[in-house]
Amino acid sequence: MMGSDITVSSTSDNLAQVREAAGFSPESTPEEQAEQQEISQARIDNGNRSSIEKMQLRIDRITGQRYEQERRAEAAERERNELRQRLEQMESAQTNGHLDRALAAEYRAAELEERLRAYEQYGSDAYANAPPATPEEQSVEQIPAEQVPPPPPEQQPQQQAPPTEEQRRQQQRQQRFLELLDKRPDAEELVKRFVSIPVSPELERALSQAILNTPNSVEVAMHLVENFDVMQKISKLSPDQAQWELARLSGRLEANNSQPRPVVISKAPPPIPALSGHPMRQSLGIDDPNISQSEFRKIRDQQERDWRRGVRR
């Protein structure tokens, strides 16, 4: 038999089993071991792994992607929260700014009105009775020191007089208005909407005066803040018309909120009671069409009895 190469190959048995099947010892030669290692390396390089190994790799890859996406989502959430917070801070600062400006304007209008009243009441000597000018007013009305006559010594304490009754009342009203507004859950929106209505300075002065002159100024102011359309309508009127409109609104609100008219109870003695006794029953005649048969019979029997006795009616 000529020597020939026997090729024994298997895709399921290992090298030792193949050698035994070919009649060799199970230990492989160094050349075979080197070749085996080379094949294993080539399989790894070509991705020819077992299915479990491939599955594991795939799971690892997807899990890695998931961790990465979780990190990205957390970072995005943090960034989103930070931006939201900044926006909220900015919006609240703006709203508070509007509110502060509105309150300052209202307070300033009340103050000016008070001073005007003092001037009207005391004429040209009224500056002594007028409330002191605010710092900003002093800065606007800068007068050189040499032109300002020194005030009489007896007028000094009057210039720093405590707030008048009217001013205290106005401050109380403003405080009440703010408390009412604070109770509203949508206060910020209302104020934002209110200050967005364009109003000319003349109209604003007229409105402030009119509101402060009304006895129910808090309710009127609250009504204007709550009803955007009413305020918008007023903002298009002239100052005089707006004052009349506010007066009408004040009257309407006062009528709605006023107590019901008390019922006047007369102090006169109670009326005499109705007469008691048996009701008088008028006897029916025989010619009455509504007479019943029994009554007719009774009358006829009586007539017959009377006739027998010789009684004539």
Place this chain on the structure above:
Amino acid sequence: METGKVQLRSLYGRPDPVYDGIIRPLQYSNRLLLEIIESYRREIEDLEERLAEKAGE
């Protein structure tokens, strides 16, 4: 002597515990995470625009 195996796996609709029990849920959660990230991205863009507007005011 075996010459090789062909794994048909879920091609015949047979459930595969590894694929259907591990890989597919993982892929599903990854898709959800991607959607969440996308929604965050849109919201961040919107917030950045609003912040720029406020800063402009």
